[in-house]
Amino acid sequence: MIIVLKPHTPEENIKRVENLIIKKGLEAHIVRGQEMTIIGCIGDTTAIDPKLFEVDEWVDKVMHVQEPYKLANRAFHPEDSIIDVSGVKVGGDNLALIAGPCSVESLNQVMKIAKAAKTSGANLLRGGAFKPRTSPYSFQGLGLDGLDILYEAKQETGLPIVSELMSTEYLDVFNEKVDLIQIGARNMQNFDLLRQLGQIDRPILLKRGLNATYEEWIMSAEYILSSGNKNVILCERGIRTFETYTRNTLDLQSIPVLKKKTHLPVIVDPSHAGGKWWLVDPMAKAAIAAGADGLMIEVHNDPENALCDGVQSLKPGKYNELLQQIKQIAAVVGKTV
Amino acid sequence: MIIVLKPHTPEENIKRVENLIIKKGLEAHIVRGQEMTIIGCIGDTTAIDPKLFEVDEWVDKVMHVQEPYKLANRAFHPEDSIIDVSGVKVGGDNLALIAGPCSVESLNQVMKIAKAAKTSGANLLRGGAFKPRTSPYSFQGLGLDGLDILYEAKQETGLPIVSELMSTEYLDVFNEKVDLIQIGARNMQNFDLLRQLGQIDRPILLKRGLNATYEEWIMSAEYILSSGNKNVILCERGIRTFETYTRNTLDLQSIPVLKKKTHLPVIVDPSHAGGKWWLVDPMAKAAIAAGADGLMIEVHNDPENALCDGVQSLKPGKYNELLQQIKQIAAVVGKTV
Amino acid sequence: MIIVLKPHTPEENIKRVENLIIKKGLEAHIVRGQEMTIIGCIGDTTAIDPKLFEVDEWVDKVMHVQEPYKLANRAFHPEDSIIDVSGVKVGGDNLALIAGPCSVESLNQVMKIAKAAKTSGANLLRGGAFKPRTSPYSFQGLGLDGLDILYEAKQETGLPIVSELMSTEYLDVFNEKVDLIQIGARNMQNFDLLRQLGQIDRPILLKRGLNATYEEWIMSAEYILSSGNKNVILCERGIRTFETYTRNTLDLQSIPVLKKKTHLPVIVDPSHAGGKWWLVDPMAKAAIAAGADGLMIEVHNDPENALCDGVQSLKPGKYNELLQQIKQIAAVVGKTV
């Protein structure tokens, strides 16, 4: 941490800040320039709020130097984490290819999609049972019945399942039945939920919040990791910007950045980011070319009658074509399917 | 709802969309132009997802015309809602003047601040017992002990209390002890929590999410209203933009917009928006001049030693000066203190 | 400037960076911690690009400490600049009350509006002769004829005039006829134009770019100041955010921030920010309450037939009512009209 004092700070005020630094268990190194004085603080600053120092009237600014996360930090864990999702490896050279409908509608629907997706090369099955909806009047998902349908599809196809958990109320049943528990963008900073996810062992798929910085996103992973669950996969799904033609702006720079800063796998959801089915194909390819560890794609056999988000779903035939090209691009960048 | 078809849509495809509209219980009015065909859909579209229609390959775009909220809508409830917070009226001509520390630290601290704030004219006491923090390593608040301290301060000063609820786990105790339950920006779309807040009668202070549009914010209020609790107060606290010198960008246009669209009171939190104590005074005045129904301001007797957010807190003396000017501006715009 | 080196940077690489710092004419103060090494650079860093140092593979980050502007900096010019616009003082306790139509349409139109605005208390007359339009097919303004109309209105009413210059081509004629030359948001970083504005003496009204940070905005003023023209007034007109119900988000925090960082007057344009006439009244009041040095408001006698932006214009009667309340609020915050 670096503290910059205002020009002409009186000596006694420099001393005062220095004492506060020492009181917090840090070493203070004072650099006196003609126009300003800078204090370098050496020690573990992870748990220290820089704003504590900003309150002092002679402090101009406080800059964090050390990253505020430890367990997620690649600096302390240089190798890629490889997460085992009920036998499917995610991270390293292994691609997670997650496919399935936005909402679970019926066993018949899920089975049709799951079989087609598996044939194309998907290795994980997604489906929404509990749906976070902006409007209280919209379809909210089949709930526990939806979870049972997914579970049955898993028994039949062998594909481990991915589904979104919205509240601690259903944590136990998700822990029992769901192989990869998805936390949606709107819950990325539901800290109470994150802490409870740290109490279980199930892999967690942590989506980026619509306005989350890279650091905030990593800190949310740190909540889970520091509560005891080491199995976290990050999922880029677009951020909110001024551009409204697309639902959100897919930020593929997040892939190399997150992989540099952390050791956790990073996958991409191109369906929710753009909100249009014809954006899925180019963005899925781009994600893999940029080094993503997987893709989560909405596939629907009958998007025109889907109960939710049909407009961003691929039909199984299109998904199959896409995966064939994905495999070729993956080979160029050193990933295997 | 208006559906715009692509140029040269074949007649049978127009018919197909028309049938889908009728199936959804709406009337379809077709306007045929040379270059495009437009279908006006008449009826209650609140529960209809416009994306259902966008899936059709001949549909160019679907535009919602009707507002998707009913209970919060001023069109159906033209008078200002006035919310009674344990005797303090909020809305109409009445200003809510909420003051107190960011975090509850001790009974002594809270009492000192509460007494000073009350003398200056504050009519509600705030204090954080449970703190949402980006880092799992930061101070998380005193929890239930903090709530007890607030409750004791309320008994002594007579000021009703405002505190943030982060999880359904503590809903009962908040319902019992807290006069105005605050929902923070990061939980604005924690739909499960919102629905449960609808089951109680306590007034709710719903902060705007960092990236929430006006409509999304109102829809979150609609979740609470439609679950049965009519006592919702909205709180603008800044949005996230590209500008990083200030913590967030305070959007005061939200006051006239929200008051035009809804009948709910709208208050402003200038402390969290700017993140700097010297921005509180001008922004508080601006909020009242723009028609806000109240202010939530962090006041701390010893900001340099505050456990949280001291840098954005006013000392009691400054708060007192501010309130005297606030009263004068309030008088110009027709509010009483 | 502060340079943070990566953990375990070899001694020779620290030396290498130190030498580069010295070569640039700065002093280097090295702070060695266990985990990282920090180098404080003392001296004038205004003209040094911090990225020069970031290229080094052992440099983790470079942080600017000194503000990169000098002439606009309040630190070196503590008193408010008061700009004289052909006899009307702007800054200090003096409010600039600029009113007029978005576009100049005819002498009759401008005269009607100018007279009404003057009666209400306006002291400067605005009107667009050259209009920056997103579409090449939209009305682009009357051009030089528009300027002549404004000039004639000035002779009759005595109100100095404000009009937007879009290109260096017309700099001479603006310098001759226009009392306050407006530079629009889209040209805020047209550096060539800024430099040429520094060659004249006319006061410049520099609008904030839609995505300009405070620092970038001040740096654009610095271009004009450093080229020789000391008469710069800043104008907040809203920034682009994710919220699309309003045209832009008016950032009133910019007023106290800019007035703290610089000595230049800061005025506000509430008409363009919101894009809706009913937002002008509350936002104008809020701007004055927050300490703005003036307002630029679109006033039109017949907004329903205006050639441009009628929807955000006030009718003279509404403008008159607003100014009466503005005067009362101005008195509370120590400004005179």
Place this chain on the structure above:
Amino acid sequence: MIIVLKPHTPEENIKRVENLIIKKGLEAHIVRGQEMTIIGCIGDTTAIDPKLFEVDEWVDKVMHVQEPYKLANRAFHPEDSIIDVSGVKVGGDNLALIAGPCSVESLNQVMKIAKAAKTSGANLLRGGAFKPRTSPYSFQGLGLDGLDILYEAKQETGLPIVSELMSTEYLDVFNEKVDLIQIGARNMQNFDLLRQLGQIDRPILLKRGLNATYEEWIMSAEYILSSGNKNVILCERGIRTFETYTRNTLDLQSIPVLKKKTHLPVIVDPSHAGGKWWLVDPMAKAAIAAGADGLMIEVHNDPENALCDGVQSLKPGKYNELLQQIKQIAAVVGKTV
């Protein structure tokens, strides 16, 4: 264009709006619902400002349906435009591979980089002679001397050159010497400059503004096209968002969107978007996988001593490695190098 009237608009007011529509040369189709009345306007609305109608007190909103651009619109020009840059084809299956230093520093520097880049497969040479800089105190480029150096490098290597024009003052010399005239992000809405670019025949590389929507960007191209120059190439270079770890957020969704909406080639500049050299490789690959028509990449033989932006430049060796993988990915998505 669709006009939505407020609930219970009186018949005479509906008539009034209808008359205004007819006066503007459009047909009005009225759809009367129980709660609202919608008017579909049929005809050429390109030159009509929808705000004209919003002024009416009974108009709730006005929605543009037709795209406001014609010459850039793929609907009226279905085949890809292929732009000939002094013999190098851009668009269709042809990739533009533009490489070179951020700033021209010396003939020796430019020649070294140009030869290496050409060997790797680059087909166009970039170099900045005039540099847009936020600070008036930063290096502003070598100016006309820089242009001469580039021109000489072109004679020797045969690579056509790309350089940024910042002002109409140098239009003639750029038209004479530069093969592809770049317009930077900050000038994307310098409408006067755009119009003058329409008077020449040289291909124009139009970068996206930092806060430009897709539509605004296309409208800026339309300015050039409608002024007579059909040779426009679009360049995505990142937009400004809340994320500050990267310089800007690269929006690769823009590639499929722009290629769907327009017939113009779309290339990507990954160097400026991220502002870090290690982001260039993954983002360049991603751009090609997403269907980009080319890449503009900063290459520098000695980035540690570059006068500008060394931190985002690739060394020739890294550039060479990247191009080999780019060729493989290009083959997968049907492009040839």
